[in-house]
Amino acid sequence: MGISRREFIKYAALGLAGSAALTTEVFKPLSAMGLDDDRAIVKHIPTVCEMCFWMCGAVGRVVNGRLVKLEGNPLHPKSRGRLCARGNAGMGLLYDPDRLKAPLIRTGARGENRYKKASWDEALNYVADRITKIKEKYGPEAIALFAHGSPGSYFFDLVLAMGSPNISFPSFSQCLGARNVGYELTFGEDPGSGPERVDMENSRVIAMFATHLGENMHNSQVQDFTEAVGRGAKLIVVDPRFSTAAGKADYWLQIKPGTDLALMLAWLHVLIYEKWYDEDYIKKYTEGFEELKKGVKEYTPEWAEKETEIPARLIAETARELGRYRPNVVVHPGRHYAWYGNDTQRARANALLNAVLGTWGAKGGIYLKPQVKLPSLKGKPFPETEKESVAIPDKYPFAGGEGLTNEVRRATITGDPYPIKAWLVVGTNLVKTLPNQKETLQAIKNLDLLVSIDVMPMDTTMLADVILPETTYLERHDELKKVYAKSLGIALRQPVVKPLFEVKPAWWIAKELAKRLGLEDYFPYKHLEDKLRKQAKLWNIDYDKLQRKGYHVIPNSAKPYFGPDNPPKFKTESGKINLYSKELEAYGFDPIPKYTKVEQPPQGYMRLLYGRVPMHTFTRSINNKWLWELEKENHVWINTEVARRLNIKDGEYVVLENQDGIRSNKVLAKVTERIRKDCVFLPHGFGLMSKRLSRAYLKGADDQGLITRYRIDPITGVTGMRVNFVKIVKEA
Ligand code: SF4
Structure with missing residues (x-):
């Protein structure tokens, strides 16, 4: 029988009861769970959730080898003793009867859903053999990787070891790429992605552009947001839709879709022309203020009203609210950024607002990343790739190292500049991630080999030639995770239960493939845990303790705000905040964002x-x-x-x-x-x-x-x- 929404909320509320929950709920008597058994073996095992990519600390309560409950790890800053609904529901993934259970090799046409069950040996030999033939015929660059989440890192190593540069992550092209580049061009650094370093718990005013907190349940961020709202922080939500966040807002600006840049430029106009900025700060830490001032001159609130359909009075009033309480305010950088094709400039405008308000490194603004450098384990260097990556073409000078998924797809369709003949797809459902499904299917048709490494039989998985079933995050180790919260911390993912069925962890699959391809040297460990222990030792962390606690804080790593003992340092070429971007100018782009209209819906649409x-x-x-x-x-x-x-x-x-x-x-x-x-x-x-x-x-x-x-x-x-x-x- 299913659970009702009301019951669920009740259940989720238990999960939100903070660290007390760990001591009361997790340790409640077994009889309360219908598991009263004197011989029951109960364990509480900390790990890291991956029901989404926020990666909170979780603790699994395991009774006689079966996971019965998940709670938030109170020591982990992204969970603080709480999990969101999805985190609580991790067992639903673990025990889903529809899971992929054994390796499968396709026997019918692609998409016909006809497969034969194979042993691991048979499936891995088959993949290795096909990859070898493709490499011989087309070169190693004919093999491409699409990945998302923790399992991707092992295949990243594998594909680089093969000599292919063609690696791409939808998290750049379809999500965060433009935002991060816009911030890097301005501050020399991105604002973080898990977590975003937004100090909402201390903000006096928070402005959000279509940032759907409350619908986007990134755990600690929602906790900070809730605290800020409860504390009475002013909230400005810009959204064509009355979202959950808008429901809590002091100002809901119901913007016409596609015109966010106009509002940002008008806010900059008000902040600059009404002098809501700190002159001393601007003089000391920024470059290009006069150019910015000139650049936003025409973008008055009255002009922006015509574009955004937000009254000029409200545009000016909300800008002044931000200015009045600066620098303890934040214009949230947002997350999913791939909207209209002018996205990097929109991100620049968002970053410029934070720059003019002086929020970078300010309490209640965007706090600073811990600057501790942890040494890396030395591994065998990857071979030089002979060909340039199709995923990072010169025509997009600021495409990140994460690669452009759409460029790999394009090259697979056209064979330009060279053929791409094999895709390894790890933990991402490309058909449902990339725009234009027809192009994705067309590219897949051109492949000689599509291998899917996944937990569930997703749409893209069921188009694969070979399906390699992966463990869930609850059944495996993964690389130690660095968590850049106010302090730097290290989180351990470890299995809370043994792998079910015949599934294997991604590190094992990649390593076994490497062995068959003569590349095993790139995976210099027997079990991933050997590597984790070495790494922990190198970082001066007691691994056994980490196993028990799940989280370790690197001492003295927290310096979240600028201050006399922590003067501002910007990682730009000039060492200052780039209000005017010479880098963009050098490539022929606008050094100060300019407004461009986006296409509006035709009649009836x-x-x-x-x-x-x-x-x-x-x-x-x-x-x-x-x-x-x-x-x-x-x-x-x-x-x-x-x-x-x-x-x-x-x-x-x-x-x-x-x-x-x-x-x-x-x-x-x-x-x-x-x-x-x-x-x-x-x-x-x-x-x-x-x-x-x-x-x-x-x-x-x-x-x-x-x-x-x-x-x-x-x-x-x-x-x-x-x-x-x-x-x-x-x-x-
Ligand atoms: S936000 Fe929720 S689903 Fe995502 S990692 Fe945290 S608990 Fe898991």
Whole structure:
């Protein structure tokens, strides 16, 4: 029997009871759990959650070898004794009967879903043999990696050891890339990603651009946000939709989609022309203030009102709120940034706001990364690659080292500049991650080998030639994790239960493949734990204690704020904050962001916005029994007036059709005044197409299927995806 939403909230509240929960809930009598048995062996094993990529510290309560409960580790700064709903539901992934259980080799056509079960030896020999043939025929660069999450690191090493430079992470192209580059160009450093170093617990004013905290449940960040709201921090939420965060805001600025840059530039105008900045700070620590001042002169609140549809009075008032309380304020850097194709400049404008407000290194602003350098274990150097990476082409001068997924896909389709013939896909569902599914499928058709390393039979997995079933995060060790919170900490992921079925950890799969390819020297350990022990010793950490506690704080590593003993240091070439970017100028880009209009929906269409629901991590968790019970399918948010005009009732099924005539699955309408008339909102990750996912299969609508268009950011090459328009078709 499933659990109701009410019961779930009650349950989640138990998980949110802080460190006390660990001592009361975890240690409650077994009889309370129907497990009263004198001979029961109960263990509490700390590990690291990976139900999403925030990677909180978790503690598994294991009874007679079976995991019965997960709690937050009170010692870990990302959980602080609490897990979010998804973290609590980790057992749903571990014990999901739909899991991949043994290696599979394809016997039918791609996508036909016909496989034969293979032994590990057979499957690994098969993959190694195919890779060797591809290398001989096309060169090592014909092998490419797409990866997300912890398991990716072992395959990263494997692909580099093979001599291929073609590595790409959707986390850059489809998520954080533009943001990080925009900040690096300004401050010489990104604002962190797990966690973002946003000091909300001490902020007096927080401004957020479509940052859906409360729907995005990144644990410690939501805790900080909740504390800030409870403490009375002022909240400015910029969003076309009345999101959960907007529900807590002092100012909800219901912006016209696509015009965020106009609002940011107008805020800069007010802050500069009304002198809400610290002259001394600007003089000492920044470069290019006069150019910035000139650059934002035309962007008055009155001008921005016409673009954003936010009254000029409110634009000025909210900028002044930020200015009044600077530097103890923050313009949240946000996360998913691949929106309109002007994303790096939008990130620059966001960074410039923080620069002018002096928030970098200020209490309540963006705190500083711990500067401790931990030595690395020396490994065998990877061979020089003969060919340039297709994932980091010269045409995008600021594409990061994480590689551009869309460029690897493009090269696989065109064979330009050389053929890509094998993909190793680790922990990422590319069909549901990259824009334009047709292109992804076309690229897959050109491959001689597609290997999927995953836990669940996802859409992309079920197109693979060979499927190598991975352990869940609850059944394996992974590399020691550095956590850049206010202090630097080290977290240990270790198995809380033995691997189920015939699955193997990613490090073992990569190492075994390396052995078969004559590359074993790159994996100089018998078991990954040998390496972890060596590493811990090198860092002066007692590994046995780490096993018991799960987290170790590096002493004296916290210096979160600038001060007399910690003067500002910026890792830019000039050593100052770049208000004017000479680097961008050198490549022919605007050194100060300029406003450019984005295309608006044609008559009869609305912009497709997408995002999260709090109980899911996109496609990864939809099939999880507990989480699925809470949200089985997604709802499309439609403005009340639009719905009335189209005669659509709340809770009725509709179909979305995009500008290219592509239709979605049927999806439930959520008729609401909480969204503008010119857009709809559809939570991402639903409408899975793999028949082996017994709960998630075809439940809800797939936003990615409707994202047939994308706009490439010329600076970083990331793919803006909020450029698709849909109309609503009543279901037949
Ligand atoms: S935020 Fe939630 S799902 Fe993500 S790692 Fe933390 S507990 Fe796990």
